[in-house]
């Protein structure tokens with residue numbers, strides 16, 4: 001690996017500092033922990049910045065999403081947030097009575113613009129330029145892009161922001177059958193994404209409202225008391241139904257038995273829809289089929305909030321000391337804590353270990369701060385929540401040893417320095 005590629009971050013130059021307390025107006029656990037540990041900054045209610053640690057986590061989540069969506073044929077784009085009112089009028093979604101969370105703005109000449117809360121309308125219009133025949137289909141287009149929603153309540157930290165990232169994927173197919181096929185692939189991709197982000201075991205496929213365009217949609221709901229949704233879960237079948245649509249008729253229809261269901265609070269981390277011709281018809285996104293007939297393109301939409309996902313992970317993976325990151329989305333893989341002594345050889349050895357780990361592609365956050373006591377370093381490391389803490393102190397180093405603390409189990413082991421790389425690589429392998 002070339003030198004330029006290595007990430008060198010020593011904590012002495014990391015501009016964010018941990019905090020014991022934050023302002024009392026932030027009541028959500030995820031934002032509290034992320035603010036205290038220096039991952040995010042709160043601009044105002046429902047509006048947050050990502051700081052360097054937070055951005056690293058977000059980039060990893062987005063990396064996992066990209067990998068899975070590219071795998072099923074997704075092509076990534078990036079659309080504007082400023083949106084043309086006329087296309088929204090065509091689908092009858094410009095009205096504030098129909099969509100109650102619009103942020104709107106005006107040009108100097110007073111004409112109105114929308115700040116996108118989703119992208120079906122602009123994307124359908126865009127695709128008119130590229131789709132004319134069945135030969136142009138299917139297409140799967142996605143982006144990871146900023147959405148604006150004037151949410152009424154913003155009490156869930158980064159899980160319900162007024163400006164947030166969304167991965168929105170849209171499928172364009174020539175028939176319902178083709179949509180159904182892709183929909184199942186997208187479902188599996190979502191299962192993989194939540195698995196890789198460390199919440200797979202507590203995230204359930206959930207029948208939910210299909211809106212005006214289909215019978216049901218499917219949500220991915222993560223069990224958590226911090227959730228704003230209520231689902232009824234069949235734990236054996238790993239299938240749930242959102243309270244919003246639960247009736248005896250629906251249960252019959254989807255083959256769930258009321259007796260087997262338990263009520264849970266949960267967080268909607270993803271939502272997939274079969275939109276059929278709901279948007280393509282009014283926007284005249286048509287194609288000429290094999291039989292020579294003009295037909296509306298069949299659409300599907302598939303959303304994930306990477307910020308909500310990050311907040312969810314923090315909600316379900318923390319203890320009284322701080323955050324516990326899953327290995328796949330941890331900001332760094334190793335938190336190296338150098339315990340200072342008067343002996344300069346300790347620093348030299350710590351630097352050497354730091355370099356060796358980096359040369360082997362391990363991401364290290366190196367707490368090299370001299371003025372900070374060991375106890376404070378441990379406190380910070382537990383709060384930040386990197387899965388492995390590597391504690392380098394004089395006594396152990398003199399014996400050719402080092403201490404490893406696993407954040408999750410709090411287990412501490414002493415190992416030979418010569419085995420360190422192997423131990424770390426094995427931990428991060430599976």
Ligand code: ATP
Nearest residue numbers: 158159160161164166268269270271303304305308
């Ligand atoms: P909710 O019911 O929680 O308001 P929604 O059903 O309106 O969400 P969708 O339109 O389905 O949201 O958006 C797709 C995904 O985007 C959601 O599953 C969620 O992960 C994420 N998301 C939606 N709203 C927000 C928000 N305000 N902040 C962060 N992420 C969000």
Ligand code: MG
Nearest residue numbers: 219268270271
């Ligand atoms: Mg939804």
